[in-house]
Amino acid sequence: MTLLVGSVQLGLIYGMLALGIYISFRILNIPDLTADGSFTLGLSVSAAMTIAGHPLLGILLAIIAGAIAGAITGLLQTKLEIHPILAGIITMSSLYSINLYILGSRSNLSLIGSKSIFNQEEWLFLNKQVLGTLIPLIFCFLTLIILIWFFKTHLGLCIRATGDNEEMVRASSINVDAMKIVAVAISNACIGLSGAVLAQYQGYADISSGIGIMVVGLASAIIGEAIFGRRSLTMGLFSAILGSLIYRFIIAAALKSNIFPAYMLRVVSAFIVVFALSIPIIKKHLEFRRMRKKAGQNA
Amino acid sequence: MLEVINARKIFLAGTPNEHVALDNISFTLSEGEFVTLIGSNGAGKSTLFNAIGGTFWLNSGKILLHGEDITYMPEHHRASMIGRLFQNPAKGTAPNMTIEENLALAYNRKLRKGLRIGVHREDVKLFREKLAMLDMGLENRLKTKVGLLSGGQRQAVALLMATLGKPRLLLLDEHTAALDPAAAEKVMQITKDIVNQENITTMMITHNIQSALETGSRTIMMDRGKIILDITGKDRDNLTVGRLMELYSQQSKDIVVSDRMLLNR
Numbered sequence: 345m346t347l348l349v350g351s352v353q354l355g356l357i358y359g360m361l362a363l364g365i366y367i368s369f370r371i372l373n374i375p376d377l378t379a380d381g382s383f384t385l386g387l388s389v390s391a392a393m394t395i396a397g398h399p400l401l402g403i404l405l406a407i408i409a410g411a412i413a414g415a416i417t418g419l420l421q422t423k424l425e426i427h428p429i430l431a432g433i434i435t436m437s438s439l440y441s442i443n444l445y446i447l448g449s450r451s452n453l454s455l456i457g458s459k460s461i462f463n464q465e466e467w468l469f470l471n472k473q474v475l476g477t478l479i480p481l482i483f484c485f486l487t488l489i490i491l492i493w494f495f496k497t498h499l500g501l502c503i504r505a506t507g508d509n510e511e512m513v514r515a516s517s518i519n520v521d522a523m524k525i526v527a528v529a530i531s532n533a534c535i536g537l538s539g540a541v542l543a544q545y546q547g548y549a550d551i552s553s554g555i556g557i558m559v560v561g562l563a564s565a566i567i568g569e570a571i572f573g574r575r576s577l578t579m580g581l582f583s584a585i586l587g588s589l590i591y592r593f594i595i596a597a598a599l600k601s602n603i604f605p606a607y608m609l610r611v612v613s614a615f616i617v618v619f620a621l622s623i624p625i626i627k628k629h630l631e632f633r634r635m636r637k638k639a640g641q642n643a
Numbered sequence: 644m645l646e647v648i649n650a651r652k653i654f655l656a657g658t659p660n661e662h663v664a665l666d667n668i669s670f671t672l673s674e675g676e677f678v679t680l681i682g683s684n685g686a687g688k689s690t691l692f693n694a695i696g697g698t699f700w701l702n703s704g705k706i707l708l709h710g711e712d713i714t715y716m717p718e719h720h721r722a723s724m725i726g727r728l729f730q731n732p733a734k735g736t737a738p739n740m741t742i743e744e745n746l747a748l749a750y751n752r753k754l755r756k757g758l759r760i761g762v763h764r765e766d767v768k769l770f771r772e773k774l775a776m777l778d779m780g781l782e783n784r785l786k787t788k789v790g791l792l793s794g795g796q797r798q799a800v801a802l803l804m805a806t807l808g809k810p811r812l813l814l815l816d817e818h819t820a821a822l823d824p825a826a827a828e829k830v831m832q833i834t835k836d837i838v839n840q841e842n843i844t845t846m847m848i849t850h851n852i853q854s855a856l857e858t859g860s861r862t863i864m865m866d867r868g869k870i871i872l873d874i875t876g877k878d879r880d881n882l883t884v885g886r887l888m889e890l891y892s893q894q895s896k897d898i899v900v901s902d903r904m905l906l907n908r
């Protein structure tokens with residue numbers, strides 16, 4: 345039972361990460377590797393501000409910091425025409441130093457003894473487990489609602505069109521570069537938020553939390569898509585969160601049954617991503633073999 | 644309304660493959676004119692459109708639209724004044740977005756609505772009316788993804804998108820060439836209707852000389868980066884395809900002759 349509850353809680357927190365990844369990979373159609381840095385940035389900012397006594401402000405600042413990190417990657421991609429993957433790596437690696445700075449040159453910052461959004465006295469009439477589920481649920485739900493609304497606005501439509509047919513957008517009066525910068529910023533704002541909530545949830549920030557997190561987010565988004573499809577954008581965003589929940593259940597179940605040790609998590613994520621990405625090829629091969637067999641029977 | 648003055652475009656300048664695609668072209672369009680543009684492959688017709696539309700900049704020369712110098716205006720700035728359509732229907736629409744989202748995108752682009760809702764209720768009524776005019780049944784499929792439509796339907800939607808914002812100039816680059824004959828004819832008819840109704844100044848590239856002479860009010864022929872024929876009014880009415888071909892081979896022979904003369908010198 346605690347396993348299930350824990351998975352739901354983590355699934356919701358990482359669901360915001362999956363939303364961010366979904367925006368860059370699926371809506372904008374650009375692979376963005378800033379995530380590893382902006383996730384830890386969110387953790388660090390949130391942890392440092394919690395220790396300073398401003399947990400809620402910390403979450404807000406983490407969102408803004410994530411957006412700025414994303415905007416920088418976007419600027420590198422568009423104004424300097426650096427390859428999107430390289431642009432993300434550049435931002436991500438420089439964020440490592442910045443995150444260390446925020447954590448006070450430590451690789452780990454504990455929040456024990458500080459008041460986070462998860463242990464405010466006035467809310468403690470609520471059961472701790474309930475609070476631990478309710479807060480991620482609220483954040484995740486709000487993010488989802490805001491994103492669904494945003495991608496229905498004119499600006500949102502312009503961003504979707506940029507990802508769908510960049511050439512067309514270039515030939516219309518929409519500023520493609522601006523659209524990409526805004527989209528990458530929003531994506532990383534979500535990722536920063538995910539890290540920020542996680543820091544206060546688990547009670548510490550670690551400089552290495554972000555390593556490989558992009559693959560985790562991508563795995564969630566892909567799982568969601570594989571199961572629930574991408575008929576509409578709203579459905580796509582929703583399925584990213586559901587994918588994150590399923591991903592956590594799979595991981596929790598596998599860890600529980602000792603299929604693999606905890607440190608193998610990233611390998612498992614990588615396998616899930618590779619498997620999910622290869623489904624179209626596998627389908628093609630199966631189709632081809634079926635056709636060949638049929639042709640052989642008819643001959 | 645559109646003035647192109649001494650436009651010169653050189654591709655791969657300074658390399659052995661240097662190619663003068665526009666060779667000091669000049670012409671003027673007046674308000675509401677519908678010009679058809681013809682010429683052999685590689686004559687520089689698309690290059691001319693790209694220069695006017697701002698895909699790239701001229702090496703020298705000037706382009707004025709409504710008296711405003713747009714020679715070095717960024718593409719997305721002049722795009723609100725110039726509607727464009729290409730041969731490939733996929734180029735003009737976003738496949739994973741619905742018909743109404745595509746139309747809203749084009750309709751709102753001038754208004755810069757930002758965070759206001761993209762597909763507005765009132766606008767949908769207008770979209771429905773416009774789509775009904777196409778007579779393709781698309782007015783009942785507003786929420787269909789454009790990628791699911793046929794080539795002709797997509798091109799018709801793209802044409803609506805290019806003209807919804809009432810552009811000052813419409814550039815059509817062989818926009819029916821990739822369609823099957825029936826769809827091509829349909830899209831051509833829609834084009835004429837919209838251009839007439841909205842009175843948009845239009846240039847249309849076509850490889851169908853017959854349709855070039857039947858459509859619009861003026862025909863320009865290009866060859867090797869130059870305008871070799873510019874004809875309107877009675878002269879044009881009396882022109883037949885055969886006579887035009889004769890004129891063409893005459894003109895291009897002259898150029899070949901003059902080139903040879905240059906080489907022999």
Ligand SMILES: Nc1ncnc2c1ncn2[C@@H]1O[C@H](COP(=O)(O)OP(=O)(O)O)[C@@H](O)[C@H]1O
Nearest residue numbers: 654655662664683684685686687688689690691
């Ligand atoms: N981007 C480019 N780079 C180099 N050469 C080009 C480019 N675009 C067009 N050209 C060349 O310029 C000439 C004119 O091309 P274009 O305007 O497309 O002809 P068309 O009249 O058939 O539309 C052709 O020889 C073509 O190869």
Ligand SMILES: [Mg+2]
Nearest residue numbers: 688689690816
């Ligand atoms: Mg061409």
